[in-house]
Amino acid sequence: MNSGTRPVKALCRDCGARMAPEVSRCPSCGSPRLVRHAELDTLSIAHIDCDAFFAAVEKRDNPDLQDKPVIVGGGQRGVVSTCCYIARIYGVRSAMPMFKALEACPDAVVIKPNMEKYAAVGKDIRHRMQALTPLVEPLSIDEAFLDLTGTERLHHATPAETLAAFIREIEADIGISASVGLAPNKFLAKLASDLEKPRGFSVIGAEEAKSVLSDMPVGRIWGVGKVFQKKLEKDGIRTIGHLQAMEAADLARRYGTIGLRLAKLSHGDDDRIVKPSRETKSVSNETTFRTDISEFAVLKPILRDLSEKVSLRLKKSNLCGRGITLKLKTAEFKTITRARHLNDPTQLADKIFGAGAALLENETDGRRFRLIGIGVSDLADAAFADPADLLDENAGRRKNVELAVDQLRDKFGKTAVELGLTHSAKPGRKP
Known part of the structure; x- marks a missing residue:
């Protein structure tokens, strides 16, 4: 250009x-x-x-894959992490359910992600x-x-x-x-x-x-997701050029602070600097099931295991957080998120799980779920984590026990100490 x-x-x-x-x-x-x-x-x-980073690494390591469609992702019930450009010709896209990807490209080579x-x-x-x-x-x-x-x-x-x-x-x-x-x-x-x-x-x-941006759809603006894009289109704003023709004050009245952001970006103005380090905004973990699960008793130990993984990542990163978010995906692929804020920031699995389990119990009403996840946001330095709780005299004891378990697992491996609840989350074990 x-x-x-x-x-x-x-x-x-x-x-x-x-x-x-x-x-x-x-x-x-x-x-x-x-x-x-x-x-x-x-x-x-x-x-x-x-x-196509993940797929490119796999093709590099296995030359036999060079001319083949490659999908990196979970099993039949998982989603596509990424796919090569040959697979994209068939309509495969990142985050697509795996069964749909394989319907579109049945000859694809599916490789389990190797994140390490x-x-x-x-x-x-x-x-x-x-x-x-x-x-x-x-x-x-x-x-x-x-x-x-x-x-x-x-x-x-x-x-x-x-x-x-x-x-x-x-x-x-x-x-x-x-x-x-x-x-x-x-x-x-x-x-x-x-x-x-x-x-x-x-x-x-x-x-x-300004001229390059003019004919692009509003969805090309960073941060304009599908839901907001539909709202803009409903208001008659389909291209970035439509935004360029509007006054910043009018956009602010309609959409608040994001309206001012749209006004600037639509003209190609962006004063953000390149920051060498980027703050972590949340820490989360999730898993997709082989078969759908509806029972709280079955989901509960899985949630505990995920909470421990999130807790460990927070501790290793010297972080804590007040926001707890539960994520569920139904059998119909509808995503549900529920959140609550703690009074004090935490990095303890016990508190993360407790908040998540309370949210989960309200959602287990017979619906079948294919995915569950738990995350912590509103992060802060670990120095602010888990202050003494005068209303819960056992909180300090539970914190000390958890930290002692962490030390044992760090020294002897995760299976050195297992809670009954997380033990039952393993494949083949009943809760």
């Missing part, structure tokens, strides 16, 4: 050569993969997103990003924002040249591909990285931002 009357610059993504913008192939290596833009040498905010392996690859890529700039803001295991402002002297290259070299490096060294969006801010950079996947390198400049 090009903007204004500035002279257009061109860069070969496969060898890094510079050239006249009118050529169709790189004169140095013959590649047609050129990136051209008038603002190519002045932009420095990037979004890098690995292409993916995390190791993601960590390697992250370290390489941090060698480019200290301003790396991770969004997930396989994507991040980078601010390369002022790195020209360090790398003896423009940010665009540095990014192109980085993508070539991870393809050669790690064996997976990624797409790049380069722009003047985070919102436009993330939009750009989605424009040419896979192996894309797209640029959205400041001068052209």
Whole structure:
């Protein structure tokens, strides 16, 4: 994409050569993969997103899968974590129920997620990003924002040249591909990285931002989900151009603070900076069942086990939280969430489970559930966790017991100490 009357610059993504913008192939290596833009040498905010990351890692490790549709996800009753681009041709998408994915692509190779392996690859890529700039803001295991402002002297290259070299490096060294969006801010950079996947390198400049955004659906704005998008469409707002034509004050009256956000982003304005570390907003865990479950007595020990996992993650991260959220998914794939706030932040499995079980009991009315999850939000430093409770004289004793059990499990393994409740949550055991 090009903007204004500035002279257009061109860069070969496969060898890094510079050239006249009118050529169709790189004169140095013959590649047609050129990136051209008038603002190519002045932009420095990037979004890098690995292409079909989990599936790409699996294909890298098993060359026999290269030309096959690959789905990474749970069993027949699970959901698609990710899928390769061959599977996407058949209509398979992330978060799709597995049975629907296999109906769309019955010849797909289904692989159970190996999060430990993916995390190791993601960590390697992250370290390489941090060698480019200290301003790396991770969004997930396989994507991040980078601010390369002022790195020209360090790398003896423009940010665009540095990014192109980085993508070539991870393809050669790690064996997976990624797409790049380069722009003047985070919102436009993330939009750009989605424009040419896979192996894309797209640029959205400041001068052209408003015209580029105009015809895009409002759902392309980061944070506008399906429900809010339907509300906007009901109000006659279907494209970002519709938002551009409205006054910020009018949007604020209609939609509150999010209306002001829509007004800014619709014009390509985003003043958020790239933050090297990103705060954890919640800690959660969930599981999908092989067969639907309706009985509270059967769900209860599973919830306890999940609560212990969440508790352990909080403790290891030195976090605690006041918000407890129960998540359920019915046999009809309807998602139900119920939440409550504790008086004081906690990181104890006992309190997380107690709040979750109270919420769960109200929902077990005969409906069949295929998934259950528990999460903790409204997080704070662990120093604020579980203060003395004058109204519950046994709270301190239960806290000490739980911490002692944690120490034993850390030393001898999780099965060293098992509660009767979590013991019954294991496959083949009755609660």
